[in-house]
Amino acid sequence: MSERLPIIDATAGSGDGAGLAVLPDLKAMTRDELTAFLKEGFGESRFRGDQIFRWLHMKRARSVEAMTDLSKKLRQALTERTRVGGLELEDVRTAQDGTRKLLLRTAGGDRIESVIIPMDHSFTQCVSSQVGCKIGCRFCLTARMPLRRNLSASEIVDQVLWAQEVMGEGERVGNLVYMGMGEPLDNYEQVVRSLKILMDEFGANFSSRRITVSTSGVVPKLARLGADVPVNLAVSLNASDDETRTRLIPINKVWNIEALIGALHAFPLPPRRRITIEYVLLKGVNDTRADAERLVKLLRGLRCKVNLIPFNPWPGAPFERPEERDVDAFGKIVLDHGFTVTVRYSKGEDIGAACGQLDGNQVAA
Numbered sequence: 001m002s003e004r005l006p007i008i009d010a011t012a013g014s015g016d017g018a019g020l021a022v023l024p025d026l027k028a029m030t031r032d033e034l035t036a037f038l039k040e041g042f043g044e045s046r047f048r049g050d051q052i053f054r055w056l057h058m059k060r061a062r063s064v065e066a067m068t069d070l071s072k073k074l075r076q077a078l079t080e081r082t083r084v085g086g087l088e089l090e091d092v093r094t095a096q097d098g099t100r101k102l103l104l105r106t107a108g109g110d111r112i113e114s115v116i117i118p119m120d121h122s123f124t125q126c127v128s129s130q131v132g133c134k135i136g137c138r139f140c141l142t143a144r145m146p147l148r149r150n151l152s153a154s155e156i157v158d159q160v161l162w163a164q165e166v167m168g169e170g171e172r173v174g175n176l177v178y179m180g181m182g183e184p185l186d187n188y189e190q191v192v193r194s195l196k197i198l199m200d201e202f203g204a205n206f207s208s209r210r211i212t213v214s215t216s217g218v219v220p221k222l223a224r225l226g227a228d229v230p231v232n233l234a235v236s237l238n239a240s241d242d243e244t245r246t247r248l249i250p251i252n253k254v255w256n257i258e259a260l261i262g263a264l265h266a267f268p269l270p271p272r273r274r275i276t277i278e279y280v281l282l283k284g285v286n287d288t289r290a291d292a293e294r295l296v297k298l299l300r301g302l303r304c305k306v307n308l309i310p311f312n313p314w315p316g317a318p319f320e321r322p323e324e325r326d327v328d329a330f331g332k333i334v335l336d337h338g339f340t341v342t343v344r345y346s347k348g349e350d351i352g353a354a355c356g357q358l359d360g361n362q363v364a365a
């Protein structure tokens, strides 16, 4: 089969252990890839590619058999030679504030989490890109799970499709943030493919303005991301000096603050958009006036807004949440230098669904 098609690529690293990885995954293909695949392997037209893509990503079909307006012959051929990848929904847990955490299982039995957060007029979904993570941010519970594997594009997309299944009448996810388990840019190919699928008008049809990819600072992939898909970018900065940042996010040893800020200046930001600078505030570590002063100096001239996240403690965490007055004082300094500042007190803490609390193990209890 042609190398253009994601036959192997789409399942690469999936390690689903079910012997399924050899079959091409229809759900992991962009619409163009699916169309090319159907033409090459089955002699089908563009129309058929659109039709099957719609079944998978708009009507949320979980098998070829469910695609009732395809001929029996084509359904049989596709069933024999392809698969519809994705995840199993194992459990849904709802927090007091309405945040819902989905526990999902891969075909190989790995568990991942995705969180649906109620906002003022809509919902934001936090999407995972890997099982575990190798970045090792010290304030993050996911970092305690070693990286087991990358999620395939279909497993990333399926988190969004499942969210639609579990939401009530009239509810819809309006914004997606790739901020769940894993470092998205460490699973670049599958993440970009999932973005293209989710933005397709024949599927979930998310506007690029409504999707944010958050990175811990994988500098070499930043320019590539900006060129490949015009999504919003968030960067987990969390410190204003290299010593503190290296302590919190070890990849700072490889790409330090200067390299990261340089890459942000070069990022091909669409007009009227700003990069989100994420800053987890840790009591006594990075929350002083001096930290705030250094931060505004670093960000000078960058089209950005600052999102302050008071730390969400988890059992055994080596950090504490700062006092509210220190959060306010930090925010005021940044604000007084002309930046837009938001303070995000995470939701869903009582079910372990807040920022940095995802570990794939807390729902089923």
Ligand code: SF4
Pocket: 133, 134, 135, 136, 137, 140, 141, 142, 143, 180, 181, 182, 183, 216, 356
């Ligand atoms: S914060 Fe993100 S990049 Fe850092 S360890 Fe957690 S999941 Fe990985």
